[in-house]
Amino acid sequence: MKITAIETLVVNAIHRNWIFVKVLTDQDGLHGWGEATLEWKTKAVSGAVDDLSGFVIGEDPHRIEHIVQKMRRFSFWPLGSIGLTALSGIEQALWDIKGKALGVPVWQLLGGRVRDRVRVYTHLLQARQDRLVDHRDISAFCDAVQETVELGYSAVKLGLVPYSGYDAPLPAVRHVEKLSNAIRERVGTTVDIMTDFHGRPDSVHAAKAFIDVIAPIRPMFVEEPIQPGDAEGLAQLSRMVDCPLATGERLLTIQEYAELARLRAVTYVQPDLAHCGGISGGRRIAAIAEAASMGIMPHNPMGPIAGAVSLQFAAATPNFVIQEEAVGLAPWFGEICQNDLFGLTDGCWSIPEAPGLGIEIDERAASRHPYAPEIIPALDAILPDGRIANW
CATH class of the missing domain: 3.30.390.10 (Enolase-like, N-terminal domain)
Structure with a gap:
């Protein structure tokens, strides 16, 4: 062949x-x-x-x-x-x-499945771009979190912190505290809440100020609390806060993950199988993480093939914890797939049995949504003094 x-x-x-x-x-x-x-x-x-x-x-x-x-x-x-x-x-x-x-399914080629289902988490309202909710409106934000959970999810990742810098203004910190507490009160203790900082804080101490007021609601993790690539800073921060940390979506090589493991810098690693060398790269990273008692949670706010790849990987990876998904990212997410892999049962995806990745693309349907210039949410990432922020 x-x-x-x-x-x-x-x-x-x-x-x-x-x-x-x-x-x-x-x-x-x-x-x-x-x-x-x-x-x-x-x-x-x-x-x-x-x-x-x-x-x-x-x-x-x-x-x-x-x-x-x-x-x-x-x-x-x-x-x-x-x-x-x-x-x-x-x-x-x-x-x-x-x-x-x-x-055979790909998970069979990876040594066979080690679990019977794959737990997933989503974003606020499944990341639907037509239903963005401003975190400054606490009541509306909590309504959206509740609606997301009622779609069948037991875990939701949220953006709670504002664009930041080297400091953490007290009014911003206090608002994050009120928002976090309101969310936990709304959904109770049976729903896992995680939050993505997107590396917005420019310093360890600014990140710590926000984490300290979020930690009491016991989030599953805080993702990218500082900019990626600073393993020493993450290790320092992890010793200063009472909250699991996670990183990895913008890390690409096994050397970067080996440094995280050496420093025990985070609790969870989040390689993206569309960026880190595919399934082969992900397997290497999972082994590095497992040696350091770290769980793996593949990053995946993308399309249906990326979801199918992550599902196969999760089925066969012992230290896998939970899978990110974004099936609401575009209204035509399911329209272009000839297979339905992503139905939820008790907040989980089922393990597919079809050969390969278990997904086929309807190219005719896909052609109805050709390339177009993207809406870039980062364009409003400006600090009060006019400086460009990390978004």
């Missing part, structure tokens, strides 16, 4: 474009899907897929690790976020092909 071509299919999802990667073979009808979505880098990633295809076409798709090494090493320059995202989409598609060719 040989790879004959690699194609990209771009589907608009309002504030990002999903980039689907289709790897074709010389076996009639046998192809694989991957996802290489990278926010606001659509054309660059699509071009990188084309660049990497020269290393892949003509290869046997069963030789997944060989092809990954070829893309990495023959590229000479470190691939970075754009190149690794392109590689990840191709790598995922190879697993899909192999599973289909052998007639």
